[in-house]
Amino acid sequence: MNIQDKKQEILKAFQFRHAAKTFQVDKKIPQEDFHFILETARLSPSSFGYEPWKILVVQNKEIREKLMPCTWGGKGQLQTASHFILIFSRNEKDMHHESPYIQHMMDANGLPEESQKIRRSIFKTFQESDFKLLESSRAMFDWSSKQSYIALANMMTSAAQIGIDSCPIEGFDKDKVEQVLREEGILTGDNLELSVMAAFGYRVDEPRAKTRQSLDTLVNWV
Ligand SMILES: Cc1cc2nc3c(=O)[nH]c(=O)nc-3n(C[C@H](O)[C@H](O)[C@H](O)COP(=O)(O)O)c2cc1C
Numbered sequence: 001m002n003i004q005d006k007k008q009e010i011l012k013a014f015q016f017r018h019a020a021k022t023f024q025v026d027k028k029i030p031q032e033d034f035h036f037i038l039e040t041a042r043l044s045p046s047s048f049g050y051e052p053w054k055i056l057v058v059q060n061k062e063i064r065e066k067l068m069p070c071t072w073g074g075k076g077q078l079q080t081a082s083h084f085i086l087i088f089s090r091n092e093k094d095m096h097h098e099s100p101y102i103q104h105m106m107d108a109n110g111l112p113e114e115s116q117k118i119r120r121s122i123f124k125t126f127q128e129s130d131f132k133l134l135e136s137s138r139a140m141f142d143w144s145s146k147q148s149y150i151a152l153a154n155m156m157t158s159a160a161q162i163g164i165d166s167c168p169i170e171g172f173d174k175d176k177v178e179q180v181l182r183e184e185g186i187l188t189g190d191n192l193e194l195s196v197m198a199a200f201g202y203r204v205d206e207p208r209a210k211t212r213q214s215l216d217t218l219v220n221w222v
Pocket of ligand 1 (some may be wrong): 015019020072073074196
């Protein structure tokens with residue numbers, strides 16, 4: 001495929017993607033296709049390569065039912081999506097520059113001790129003064145969440161490229177959803193918090209035409 005055709009195909013996928021409210025209940029995403037979507041999350045970039053995310057795929061009907069009262073923005077999706085995910089992000093417990101998780105990730109990335117030392121010092125400055133992530137636990141969690149949203153975007157785009165619909169969902173009460181998951185024994189420990197949800201499946205309704213501001217409004221050049 002030449003570049004022009006490739007660009008057209010990619011833009012077609014961006015036009016195809018929309019926030020689907022309901023999905024065909026009897027049409028399931030093949031396991032292999034959902035695995036492909038998950039793989040694009042896994043391969044997503046993260047700051048310093050520390051992968052501050054975790055994905056929970058909620059296929060259990062009873063759990064989905066229990067999430068309904070605290071998920072006002074995703075009721076139709078919870079009831080009909082072929083696959084419904086919750087994306088968690090690591091909070092300060094894991095992401096603090098001195099945490100065992102960060103040490104584990106540096107080891108996992110195969111960094112020799114000398115490089116680790118330099119990196120640790122850069123990461124400390126980054127957290128303390130560049131991004132001021134140590135000012136509040138919320139600052140650290142939001143920084144992790146920003147990265148989780150990259151994985152979310154990649155999943156939605158890759159899904160669209162193979163004809164699968166999706167919807168990102170922030171319409172939920174974070175504390176209540178986490179409480180439900182704790183009561184169910186699904187969320188344990190104190191290192192993960194819920195960032196965002198997403199539903200995947202096949203559309204029922206055709207979407208409205210896209211409304212977006214023009215590129216001239218969006219972009220400034222100097
Ligand atoms: C982070 C985020 C959270 C969103 N939360 C919800 C939600 O809770 N429920 C919903 O139906 N749509 C939700 N949306 C979808 C947006 O309303 C939608 O993307 C936007 O209006 C543009 O429309 P389009 O995606 O169909 O092009 C969310 C979108 C994003 C990016």
